[in-house]
Amino acid sequence: MKHRKILLAMLLTSAASILSAADNQPAPSHGIDYPSEWQKWASIAVSHRADNSTLRVILGNEIAVKAARSGKTNPWPDGAILGKVVWKDTQLKNWKAATAPGQFVHAEFMFKDSKKYSETYGWGWSRWVGLDQKPFNKGAQVCTSCHTPAKNSDWVFTVPASFPKTK
Amino acid sequence: MKHRKILLAMLLTSAASILSAADNQPAPSHGIDYPSEWQKWASIAVSHRADNSTLRVILGNEIAVKAARSGKTNPWPDGAILGKVVWKDTQLKNWKAATAPGQFVHAEFMFKDSKKYSETYGWGWSRWVGLDQKPFNKGAQVCTSCHTPAKNSDWVFTVPASFPKTK
Numbered sequence: 001m002k003h004r005k006i007l008l009a010m011l012l013t014s015a016a017s018i019l020s021a022a023d024n025q026p027a028p029s030h031g032i033d034y035p036s037e038w039q040k041w042a043s044i045a046v047s048h049r050a051d052n053s054t055l056r057v058i059l060g061n062e063i064a065v066k067a068a069r070s071g072k073t074n075p076w077p078d079g080a081i082l083g084k085v086v087w088k089d090t091q092l093k094n095w096k097a098a099t100a101p102g103q104f105v106h107a108e109f110m111f112k113d114s115k116k117y118s119e120t121y122g123w124g125w126s127r128w129v130g131l132d133q134k135p136f137n138k139g140a141q142v143c144t145s146c147h148t149p150a151k152n153s154d155w156v157f158t159v160p161a162s163f164p165k166t167k
Numbered sequence: 168m169k170h171r172k173i174l175l176a177m178l179l180t181s182a183a184s185i186l187s188a189a190d191n192q193p194a195p196s197h198g199i200d201y202p203s204e205w206q207k208w209a210s211i212a213v214s215h216r217a218d219n220s221t222l223r224v225i226l227g228n229e230i231a232v233k234a235a236r237s238g239k240t241n242p243w244p245d246g247a248i249l250g251k252v253v254w255k256d257t258q259l260k261n262w263k264a265a266t267a268p269g270q271f272v273h274a275e276f277m278f279k280d281s282k283k284y285s286e287t288y289g290w291g292w293s294r295w296v297g298l299d300q301k302p303f304n305k306g307a308q309v310c311t312s313c314h315t316p317a318k319n320s321d322w323v324f325t326v327p328a329s330f331p332k333t334k
Binding site: 047051057069128 | 317
């Protein structure tokens with residue numbers, strides 16, 4: 001009976017490990033786990049950068065979207081995650097005056113935790129590159145140096161867009 | 168006993184009407200009910216129109232997002248709802264080369280039902296204007312005439328953006 005229990009435990013451990021491999025998340029970026037299902041998050045803003053010809057949508061987890069919609073973003077609350085999804089510009093086929101998303105570039109995330117990330121201005125900084133979502137691991141200073149102009153708005157460039165209140 | 172039942176029915180009707188008023192949805196546009204909580208929908212694409220200086224995010228309900236992510240959009244499936252949220256251009260304060268959402272203009276929706284809306288190319292067309300979401304009721308032909316260049320892509324201008332697969 002004891003041996004059967006051990007065998008069962010071993011089988012369950014194997015099953016769990018197989019399930020975990022099937023889960024197949026991209027490896028961490030700067031030690032931060034991949035935020036699963038961010039593709040379903042709601043929008044906070046969009047932007048179009050003329051200096052590098054990219055279009056972006058800025059998404060947020062529930063905490064971030066709630067903060068954005070209610071204007072409580074300086075500082076953003078702990079637990080907020082902001083995602084910036086970036087594509088190269090292309091022209092919309094049926095409306096030439098419209099710029100639309102072309103090649104996918106990367107998805108970048110800021111994870112607010114004022115205590116855990118106190119050394120990087122209260123945010124964890126991460127990026128996954130390309131449609132295969134390769135983790136970026138060249139150091140958070142790459143992110144923070146570029147974000148310095150936004151240091152007075154809690155290191156976030158995005159000004160949340162105006163949305164009609166949820167009804 | 169009969170009178171009691173009638174009284175009860177009257178009370179319940181009043182209660183329902185009060186609840187409905189409290190719900191406070193904007194009035195229908197072209198006979199179509201306001202899609203509640205669209206502000207929480209996931210993104211399908213973004214666009215920037217140079218001809219009228221507006222930025223847009225294109226959102227979808229679950230059916231639409233699933234179709235967009237799997238490339239099954241010509242035709243879009245019945246039940247799909249597409250939302251286009253439009254803002255006037257502004258310049259991002261801390262990054263001058265970026266255009267960002269300024270004044271909110273309107274939110275427009277296409278409701279796919281090939282049978283119900285067979286006379287308007289399989290879509291119900293609606294729009295709610297301004298942050299107070301005033302219903303637009305000038306007729307679906309205002310929408311369809313502008314969408315004619317997209318008639319070969321099921322009357323939809325948007326080409327869904329590439330997203331990494333959900334993991």
